[in-house]
Amino acid sequence: xxxxxxxxxxxxxxxxxxxxxxxxxxxxxxxxxxxxxxxxxxxxxxxxxxxxxxxxxxxxxxxxxxxxxxxxxxxxxxxxxxxxxxxxxxxxxxxxxxxxxxxxxxxxxxxxxxxxxxxxxxxxxxxxxxxxxxxxxxxxxxxxxxxxxxxxxxxxxxxxxxxxxxxxxxxxxxxxxxxxxxxxxxxxxxxxxxxxxxxxxxxxxxxxxxxxxxxxxxxxxxxxxxxxxxxxxxxxxxxxxxxxxxxxxxxxxxxxxxxxxxxxxxxxxxxxxxxxxxxxxxxxxxxxxxxxxxxxxxxxxxxxxxxxxxxxxxxxxxxxxxxxxxxxxxxxxxxxxxxxxxxxxxxxxxxxxxxxxxxxxxxxxxxxxxxxxxxxxxxxxxxxxxxxxxxxxxxxxxxxxxxxxxxxxxxxxxxxxxxxxxxxxxxxxxxxxxxxxxxxxxxxxxxxx
Amino acid sequence: xxxxxxxxxxxxxxxxxxxxxxxxxxxxxxxxxxxxxxxxxxxxxxxxxxxxxxxxxxxxxxxxxxxxxxxxxxxxxxxxxxxxxxxxxxxxxxxxxxxxxxxxxxxxxxxxxxxxxxxxxxxxxxxxxxxxxxxxxxxxxxxxxxxxxxxxxxxxxxxxxxxxxxxxxxxxxxxxxxxxxxxxxxxxxxxxxxxxxxxxxxxxxxxxxxxxxxxxxxxxxxxxxxxxxxxxxxxxxxxxxxxxxxxxxxxxxxxxxxxxxxxxxxxxxxxxxxxxxxxxxxxxxxxxxxxxxxxxxxxxxxxxxxxxxxxxxxxxxxxxxxxxxxxxxxxxxxxx
Numbered sequence: 001x002x003x004x005x006x007x008x009x010x011x012x013x014x015x016x017x018x019x020x021x022x023x024x025x026x027x028x029x030x031x032x033x034x035x036x037x038x039x040x041x042x043x044x045x046x047x048x049x050x051x052x053x054x055x056x057x058x059x060x061x062x063x064x065x066x067x068x069x070x071x072x073x074x075x076x077x078x079x080x081x082x083x084x085x086x087x088x089x090x091x092x093x094x095x096x097x098x099x100x101x102x103x104x105x106x107x108x109x110x111x112x113x114x115x116x117x118x119x120x121x122x123x124x125x126x127x128x129x130x131x132x133x134x135x136x137x138x139x140x141x142x143x144x145x146x147x148x149x150x151x152x153x154x155x156x157x158x159x160x161x162x163x164x165x166x167x168x169x170x171x172x173x174x175x176x177x178x179x180x181x182x183x184x185x186x187x188x189x190x191x192x193x194x195x196x197x198x199x200x201x202x203x204x205x206x207x208x209x210x211x212x213x214x215x216x217x218x219x220x221x222x223x224x225x226x227x228x229x230x231x232x233x234x235x236x237x238x239x240x241x242x243x244x245x246x247x248x249x250x251x252x253x254x255x256x257x258x259x260x261x262x263x264x265x266x267x268x269x270x271x272x273x274x275x276x277x278x279x280x281x282x283x284x285x286x287x288x289x290x291x292x293x294x295x296x297x298x299x300x301x302x303x304x305x306x307x308x309x310x311x312x313x314x315x316x317x318x319x320x321x322x323x324x325x326x327x328x329x330x331x332x333x334x335x336x337x338x339x340x341x342x343x344x345x346x347x348x349x350x351x352x353x354x355x356x357x358x359x360x361x362x363x364x365x366x367x368x369x370x371x372x373x374x375x376x377x378x379x380x381x382x383x384x385x386x387x388x389x390x391x392x393x394x395x396x397x398x399x400x401x402x403x404x405x406x407x408x409x410x411x412x413x414x415x416x417x418x419x420x421x422x423x424x425x426x427x428x429x430x431x432x433x434x435x436x437x438x439x440x441x442x443x444x445x446x447x448x449x
Numbered sequence: 450x451x452x453x454x455x456x457x458x459x460x461x462x463x464x465x466x467x468x469x470x471x472x473x474x475x476x477x478x479x480x481x482x483x484x485x486x487x488x489x490x491x492x493x494x495x496x497x498x499x500x501x502x503x504x505x506x507x508x509x510x511x512x513x514x515x516x517x518x519x520x521x522x523x524x525x526x527x528x529x530x531x532x533x534x535x536x537x538x539x540x541x542x543x544x545x546x547x548x549x550x551x552x553x554x555x556x557x558x559x560x561x562x563x564x565x566x567x568x569x570x571x572x573x574x575x576x577x578x579x580x581x582x583x584x585x586x587x588x589x590x591x592x593x594x595x596x597x598x599x600x601x602x603x604x605x606x607x608x609x610x611x612x613x614x615x616x617x618x619x620x621x622x623x624x625x626x627x628x629x630x631x632x633x634x635x636x637x638x639x640x641x642x643x644x645x646x647x648x649x650x651x652x653x654x655x656x657x658x659x660x661x662x663x664x665x666x667x668x669x670x671x672x673x674x675x676x677x678x679x680x681x682x683x684x685x686x687x688x689x690x691x692x693x694x695x696x697x698x699x700x701x702x703x704x705x706x707x708x709x710x711x712x713x714x715x716x717x718x719x720x721x722x723x724x725x726x727x728x729x730x731x732x733x734x735x736x737x738x739x740x741x742x743x744x745x746x747x748x749x750x751x752x753x754x755x756x757x758x759x760x761x762x763x764x765x766x767x768x769x770x771x772x773x774x775x776x777x778x779x780x781x782x783x784x785x
Contacts, residue, residue, distance in 0.1 A: 041514045043699035046505045110722065111578025111695060115610075141750075143586075143617030148610025151631070155609070196725045223578065227511040227699025229727040250577060253662035255701040278577075278607070 023075060028060045035079065042256030045231045048086070048265045056082050088264045088288040094125075094272065095244065097216040100186045101134070103177060105213070106247075107206055107237060108221035110194030113249035115145060117221050117275055118191040119152035120283035121247075124273075125187050126158065127281070133158060134185040136176030138209070139193035140165035149191055156280055159185075169193070173209045190215070197236035210241055217244045219272065222259060224251045230259035231266045238267050248286070249275035264288075329424060331388040335380045338373055375408055379416055382406040391417055495528055495539055503543070511699050511727070513734025520546055551733050551760050559744055559758050562688045562716070568646055570654045570679055570686035573719075574672060574709050575693035577660030580721035582611065584693055584747060585655050586618030587755035593622055597652040602642030603628035604635040604675060605659040615657055621752070625649070635659065635671065636678040643682040656687070663708035676713050691744065693719045696729035706735045717744035720758070724749045 032053050039049045059078045096102055104121070106114045118135060125131040135153055137160055139145035146162045153160035161176040173190050180188045190213065195202040210218065220243045222230060237243055246267075248260050251274045264271055271286040380388065382405030387394050394402070394417065403410045500521050507517040523546055524539065533539050563569050571588075573581045582605065589599045601619055603626055605611035612628050619626035627642040639656060646654040658675060661668035679686050692715045694702055709715050720729050723746050732743050743758040 037514070040505075040508050041700060043511075043701070046509050050505075109697065109725070111580055113578055142583075142614070143621075144610040144613035147613045148608070151609035196722075198726060223695070223697070225576070225695075225698050225701040227697060227702075227727065227731070228509045229511070229697050229725070230699075232726050233697070250662060252664075253576070253701065254664040254704060255699075259699070 023060075025061050028057060028075065031075070032057050032060075039258065039261075042258035043225075043227050043230070043262075044258035045228055045262035045266065047231070048262045052082060052086060084288075086261055086265050088270055095216040100184075101177065101180045101188045102186060102217075103188045103190065103213050103215040104217040104219060105190045105192065105206075105209065105215040105241075106219050106221055107192050107241065107243070108194060109196065109223070109233060110142070112194060112221040112223045113275060114194060114221045115139065115148050115152065115191050116278075117219075117247050117249060117273075117283065118189045119149065119156060119158075120275065120280055121219075121273065122158050122187070122189050123156045123280055124283055126156075131187050132185050133187035133189055134176065134180045134183070135160045136173060136188060136190045137162035138169040138172045138176070138190050140167070140169055140172070141193040145191075145193065152280070159183075169205060170208045170212060173213050177213055188213075197233050197240075203236075203240045206241055218242065219245050219247050220269070221247045221249060222263060224248045224257050224259055224274075225253060225255040226259045231262050234263045234267050234269070238269060243267070243269050245270055245272035247271070247273045247275065247283075251275060252277045252282070329427065331380050331383065331391055331420060332385075334420060334423075335377060335388075338377060375406075375412065376416055378406040379408055379413055391420060495533060495536055499536065500525065507730070509728075510730035511702075512730035513700065513703060513738075516550060516734040516737055519737075520550065547733060548760065550737050553737055553740075559742055559760070561744060564685075564688055568643075568651060568654060568683065568686075569688045570643070570646075570656065570683060571689045571691060572656045572658070572676060572679065572687040572713065573691050573693060574658055574713055574715065575660060576662050576695075576705055577608075579660065579693040579695040579698075580719075580747060581605075581660060581693045582614050582618065582657055583750075584691075584719050584721060584745070584755060585615065585657050586622060587747070587752055588745070589618065589624050589653075589655060590622045590752045591755060592653050592655075593624060598649065599624040600642065600646040600649060600651040600654045601626045602638055602654060602656040604638050604642075604657045606631055606633050606635050606638065607659040611657075611659065636674050639675050639678050640682065643679060643686075663705050669708065669712045672709075673712050689717060689744075690715045691717050691719050692741070693721055694729075694732070695727075696720050696723045697725060697727040698731065700731065702731040703735060703738070706739050706741055710739060710741060715741055717742055719743075719745040719747065719755075721747035723747060724754075 035056070036049055036053045039052065040046060044052075056078055059082075060075045094104075106118045106121075108114050122133040122135050125133045135149055135158060137146040137149045139149075146165060150160045150162060152158075161172075161179050163172050163175060169192060176190065177188055179185075190209065192206060192209065193202070195206070197203065218241050220234060220237050222234065226233070234243070234246070246263055246269055248257075248271055251257060260271060263269070271288070273283050274286050276282045276284055379402060382402045383394070387398060387402075394413075399410055399413050402413050406413075503524075504517055504521055507520065508514065512520075520543075524542060527533070527542050527546075528539060531538070531542075533542070561569075561571070573585055575581050585601060589601060592599045599622070601615055601624055603612045603615045605615070606629060609631070612631060616626050616628065625645075627638065627645050629638045629641070635658060642654060642656065656675075656679070658672060659668075661672065663669065676687065676690070690713045692706060692709050694705065698705070706715065706718070718732060718735065718741055720732055720743050723729055729746075735741055736743070743760075743763075746756050746758050746763070748754045748756055
């Protein structure tokens, strides 16, 4: 999961200063060197890192820290505040044009994921906002790009406007908007060809499309794995077109995602959406404050709850919540939840949203892809009612029987039982932590005590 | 004679390929070398601040954190050893070290492993959107021009329009494309493609695969299976497994290289989109840490914009401003 590595490194460098009763300039300098390296290693642009480090250092050796009774804590608080600042403020909404249709232009480098994102965004507009979007295929350069958008349109049952690859993109955009007006679409998404930010000819073409279609939003689509160059790219596109927002793609990879921090801080343009997977519904609104706390390892319960709300029906969710809270969770419940959890997305990503989960032992090696889930289902279904309620009674001969019944090796059954035990333990820990309150440190929260 | 002069001598007969390198890398070179020159101009003496700034320049070129650290450590030693006091003297040492890091004391393996008079299978892997299909099109064009019989396998059965994209390239270049329908098993496509290529007595089979993020365990397993199927049909195939790498990618490229290598035993890298402002410096680190050489670079969108990689040319492209300057200094010295 993106940002995980960055969070780990930051937490590591901060650990050293946490309990200090006295903080001198050398301590701060030492810590800031590590913070700096952590950010650089995460592909945060070096200029951004520099100003961040400067900002924190100044505040950290200033009055507010030195006069504090717990200076170690104070320094950490400063880091947290500055990092949250870097991530940007409130979540920003997608614009609505004064007169329909609202026009959105997708721009970016080759291979950033514009076409896929255009499709996902159109799907989101219809599903969440009840809109009637029209996709316009204006990428005439890449072979089969139009075909790709048309296929995506078919998958989502959304209309796609195209004129083949022999008409200029400017014409296509114009005709597309006309068509949207005629057919009363309230959103038009123009998928443009990927281009280099230094390709003047093609950048001019984008300017023409912009002039002609006066878009309400120009989304710059950026690959979250982009390195230091992200800033140059974003700046050039912004200078040429006046970008209104950024969509960060492929964030379901294991990139440390520093590009997100850099683009926000250098261009001042908000990140509006993040691409979280290859499925057509894997596009999420970006919540800067939540992302900041995720980077800091403080979890993101809000997103988890929202995910549960959209994917799990309410009665069942309540039941699940109760079970989670009382930790009276049997393998049967586990099986039932599996189906729902599957709908919510990969388990490891859900776990990342739980505060402190990244610090818990055992959780890091729970790895469940789709096939493994069905294996787990088969194993549980091969158990007797009693076994499901009291897994501790499962002895060697029962294990053998379950293995035969499910067609899975015994080791897998052992592993499942162990993982289930770990999950139960985790839930207990969670409920305990809630009871005790964060302040007492029931769990290992970075930045908090 | 300076290090740069030696480099330059290798290119006294400047062929078009070198020009293409220079063109493609001009943006890359300008920002990198101008910053390096600024650095030299800004600092008179070699001190801690100088090294810190140098670290940042390297990091900004996406060279890779550990490599930068190694380089800086070695430079510090060199400065002590040669008793370099001013920044002018250190400039040539910097670039020399970079080349050394890439070569790492071994003879680089930049040529493709071709089977004489038999089918050569090349498998392309990589994350989404790095330019695998485009590179395959360009490579097919190149092989065709060399008089080879080429067959392409449309192994990206996942992404919408991917098969059509490869077909368009197939038509453009004039080579056969073996395909199944969208959503079918890529391993089955490979099986058919291998048999079809054999039956057609093709020289090269280039296999496309769907882009996948390296942390998707099941997708990486699928890729292992694709490779296994090829291996089963032709025991020493695939003869090359090429990882397409976007030059704009940052530190994540190292993880990409590492995990794709574990899954498919990557034999080389194609560094794509090097015609932008990105520097692709991470390839130095990847070569150093994983021993995977770069075999091709993508320098533009045209069919012939794929160039075989040559470390010296690459470095020359990166540093050609510096080379010219160095030479100027040398010439002046000689005149005096």
